[in-house]
Amino acid sequence: MVHDFRDAVFDSVLQIVAKNPRTIVLTNDMGAMGLSRIQELYPQQVLNVGISEQNMMSVAAGMALSGYVVFVYGIASHITTRCYEQLKLDVCALKVPVILLGMGPGLSYGMDGPTHHATHDCALLQTLSGMTIYLPADGVAIKAMVEQAYQSRTPAYIRIDKDPYEPIYAPNEHDFSLGLETIQQGESLCVVTNGIMLGRVREAARELREEGIEVALVDLYRMNPCNESRLWEACRNAQAIVTVEEHGRTGGIGSLVGRLLSERGHAIPFCGLSLGDEMLFGSASRTWAFGQYGLEKESLKNTFRHMALLPTTV
Amino acid sequence: MNVQALEYKAAELRLHILRTALKAGKGHVPPAFSWVEIGVALFYGGHLNLRSHDPKWENRDRFILSKGHGCLTLYAMLADLGFFPKTELDNFCGPGSLLAGHPDTQIPGVEGVSGSLGHGLGLSAGLALGAKLHSYPWKVVTVMGDGECQEGSVWEAAMFASHHQLHNLVAIIDRNGLGATNYTEKNVALEPLVSKWKAFGWEVVSINGHSFEELDKVLGCFRQRQSLKPLMILAQTVKGKGLSFMEASVDWHHRIPKGEEVEEAIRQLMGAISSSGSVLTMEMAHGA
Structure with missing residues (x-):
């Protein structure tokens, strides 16, 4: 189907x-x-x-x-x-x-x-x-x-999205009123993403579990208004945070989470993955661009692995 | 229609407009003056159904001032009609005051946010289509600038309105011939404007926009129109109308009179009030 x-x-x-x-x-x-x-x-x-x-x-x-x-x-x-x-x-x-x-x-x-x-x-x-x-x-x-x-x-x-999605939520499981949802818990790393990237990130996280890396996964499905207090609660105890988005670097999830951590004085390893800010010319297919910007599965796993294994103090 | 009463009102409003701009030290006086008679004909001539004590009355006609820089005329009329206290005019462009240099919907009686051009006709077309689909009795009237017709979105809306036969929509272009810094025909020529609007499927009437007789004649029958076309009134006007040194001048779009110019402006506007049937003293003219 x-x-x-x-x-x-x-x-x-x-x-x-x-x-x-x-x-x-x-x-x-x-x-x-x-x-x-x-x-x-x-x-x-x-x-x-x-x-x-x-x-x-x-x-x-x-x-x-x-x-x-x-x-x-x-x-x-x-x-x-x-x-x-x-x-x-x-x-x-x-x-x-x-x-x-x-x-x-x-x-x-x-x-x-x-x-x-x-x-x-x-x-x-x-x-x-x-x-x-x-x-x-x-x-x-x-x-x-x-x-x-x-x-x-x-x-x-x-x-x-134009591409098909991977089912994430069961019908009536959530009312989507809170702005974000932690769809899986994990001690090693917290990844904040949304949209069609969520299914892709979940797949990468699933494979990392076999290596003993447990990724918490936050679906920030409403970006404006952002439920900052709930986002803070979802991120505050993480060892490291990675944001993943199919959007430019400016004004996306990375900007939002980075500002939140900064305003709360929370020093923590942080990495924002995005499509950068330059205009893409030519035929920028998802397959090509995700490879270029570290958004395909193996690159995501490498980044997650790297961030999860960083020393906990910075 | 009592032409003398309307002429008196127009003359009085011009003085209020000038006083408001002088007190603030800013404002667009000439593009306000060019549509004073249009505004008075609509708001005082019985051509708009509005209730100042109930600005959101559901069956009111919707009036959109698309040329937002002409807002001093709208403010003066709304204050005079009791939509908000006249004292607000004294705070025009003051810190945090109700009345900014372009109108917004915090102001009772204002239906749209304008000042950036090319929005009002599309907004009015949406209102008119909604009203038409549900046979609401109210009409939609918008006043646009002529320079505004250099915006592409105006022509998108023009096509849309005629395609959907929005006969409940009236647009009035204040054809004063000037943009902000130069004559429209020297910037990017608009003429032949009548045939352009006709080609876009509108019924077009060209009138003297300072003549209450001509305004009343066309506005007086728009509710009973049989045509399915939206109505365009090309109102030929003079920018800065009422002040000899400001009229049709490229120098005054947002310049404020100073020194002797103030005295001369007040003398001329008071003269217009006197000749239209009332007597004001110099102190009254200055707002003392």
């Missing part, structure tokens, strides 16, 4: 559309099977606004002011960076229920060139007051997050 984030998202959106006629999905000419299904059943509640991201966000805000809950579906990089000011002034300043469904975060579209790389989306959107940012790791999480964003009636951004 293929575990597809899009199917999970649009299943949830369909349920919401069905129960609330004042819900609409806008798209900048971006298709998906699940979206087509909604359009067939509820043609009045799906609107292709054309290839016009700036206008799409202003229209979304206006429709929200008129009483709608608005989902906006498009490629993650296009519905965040292209229309950042509309998100700032029309969506966040007005505190309207506009929920961004960002397809293809990180290097999901790595082979399509830098126009399609969503590696700065979380950094940018974290600066917007009132914008909740979700990075779901599996279908259970993303369904819960769609519903949570809908119920909150405030701006939100949900990253939707």
Whole structure:
């Protein structure tokens, strides 16, 4: 069975559309099977606004002011960076229920060139007051997050990965209200990650267990607002911390955890793995880029091993 | 419509606007003056359904000032109509005060955050589409700048509004001919503006934006329009209208009169008030 984030998202959106006629999905000419299904059943509640991201966000805000809950579906990089000011002034300043469904975060579209790389989306959107940012790791999480964003009636951004996911959570296991979850305990090292990286990191950690290295794994599925006190509790007793993210170095999990440790005066071995900050040209597939930036499984294991075996005092 | 009363109100508001800017030592006076008659026709001429004591009344018309730098006119009207105390005008741009140099939604009566151009038409189109889909009775009116039409997002919204037949949307362009530093036609030419908007599927009416008769004629029938097109009112105006030395000048976009200019400005604005039917003393004009 293929575990597809899009199917999970649009299943949830369909349920919401069905129960609330004042819900609409806008798209900048971006298709998906699940979206087509909604359009067939509820043609009045799906609107292709054309290839016009700036206008799409202003229209979304206006429709929200008129009483709608608005989902906006498009490629993650296009519905965040292209229309950042509309998100700032029309969506966040007005505190309207506009929920961004960002397809293809990180290097999901790595082979399509830098126009399609969503590696700065979380950094940018974290600066917007009132914008909740979700990075779901599996279908259970993303369904819960769609519903949570809908119920909150405030701006939100949900990253939707293009690749299939590894199931992490059992249905109804969590309500995803706390912002993060320690999905496994471990004494040797604490790794903070989210999104599709969580499954990959879990696999690396599983193999290290055979070497006697026990990795605690934290799913930081909500980056804004970050539940800092809970994140601190999850990290404070670790011997070392590694952050793993498919995002630029600035404004991601590494920045967030690094600041948290620094503000609390907590001296501890720390390593942030990311895609760096340079723009990637050419065909930056995930396989290639993860190799370049130490994000593929063997490199992750090497980093985890190295960090777990460091002396405990620095 | 009582043209004399509206002319008196416009003259009075211009003096309030100037006083507000003088007290703060900042503000955009000419782009405020160019749409005073447009604002007065809308807010005092019976063309907008609003309740100052209930700014969020659900059936109010939605008014979006897309050219946020013209906010001094909006502030003066909202204060005069009782949306907030007139004393707030004295705190314009003061530390932590309600009224900043561009409007935001903390201010009673303000529906959008503007000042960066090219947002208001899209926001208005979204409001109008939401209202149309649910047959809400209210209308959406937005006042835009002409220089604002150099923003690409304006044309995205223009296409969208006509495609969705947003006949409940009225946009008014304050065609004062000037951007911040130069004439629009010297920066990046906008003309032929009428045919551009027509080509984008709008009904376009070009009027003298300082004539209450012409404003009333077009605003008076927009609720009963049969056309499915959104309505564009190209209001031909004069930037800095009301002050001879400011009118159509490239030097005044955000310059504040000083010294003798202040006396001359007050003399001219008081003269306009007198000729429209009232008498003010110099002390009253200075706000004493």
